[in-house]
Amino acid sequence: MKLAGELKSFQDRLGYEFARPELLVEAVTHASVSTANRDDNQRLEFLGDRVLGLVMAEALLATDDKASEGQLAPRFNALVRKETCADVAREINLGAVLRLGRSEMLSGGRRKQALLGDAIEAVIAAVYLDAGFDQAREMILRLWGRRVHEVEEDARDAKTALQEWAQARKQQPPEYVETARTGPDHAPVFTITARLDTGESEAANAGSKRQAEQAAAAALLAKLESRS
Structure with missing residues (x-):
């Protein structure tokens, strides 16, 4: 019951309610707690990374129709890198609902950049599978917000x-x-x-x-x- 309540609260923060909540459960399940009957979020992370990339590429083209590929590429990289994904995850307190093994919890897994970045990509994939690309795009653009317009032109890793x-x-x-x-x-x-x-x-x-x-x-x- 506690997990269900936390996931309901998280969906409020996310701004999206799942028709298939099992997708969200999978998206927040780390490999450290997966079992033969409980999938982790690695496959969803793989898909979500691609969905995020397409949305960001579209958004950057729409934001600046004069920019060259050389100008767009570093902006794109700045928007999709793990650091940015983790920042977005922190803003909606994604760490609070991560399902982690004991060792990960003890080592501060809910605050780790890599885990948060992977998990938000998995959540993106879960929304995509639950409701399609348009809904995933709307959520991504809302969560990334001003970042899309304010990303530095000379952003470099x-x-x-x-x-x-x-x-x-x-x-x-x-x-x-x-x-x-x-x-x-x-x-x-x-x-x-x-x-x-x-x-x-x-x-x-x-x-x-x-x-x-x-x-x-x-x-x-x-x-x-x-x-x-």
Whole structure:
């Protein structure tokens, strides 16, 4: 009964009520708690990522009919990256309804960027399967809101920005080294160190190597820019 009440409250925050609530249950079920009779949200995440991408591509074309592909691509990447998805998930308190295994709960899984980003993509897929593309599009545009119109034209991921910083100073491209891995196999935490050939470095942790690399690059960029 408690879970049912939490899911009803979440649907209010989401602005969508499911005709097939089992889709929502699947969307908020993490692999750490799945069983032979209980599907996790990984397949829905795969689908939701594609639905989100199509909606964002359409929205960006409609927002700026003069922009080139080179201008649109970084804006698109900024809107669909895990960091943005996790921010949207936090705004509707998606973490409160995630179904997690004990180890994930104890390690703060409801606040983890990777889990939140994956879960909002799974929720998008659940809405798409429940009511079709138009309903999914309406929900996505409402949840992403001003982000679509305010995304920076020169939005770049941190790794790209750090590489450009190094190239502008005739340095070698940054190196990314995995320096640690902790946590269970189903939910590893990677520590990645971003390092320049001049010796500057910063490390960061995340639930995937890609996210850890981005976080380490952002931390190193921030340090370099603060010096200058």
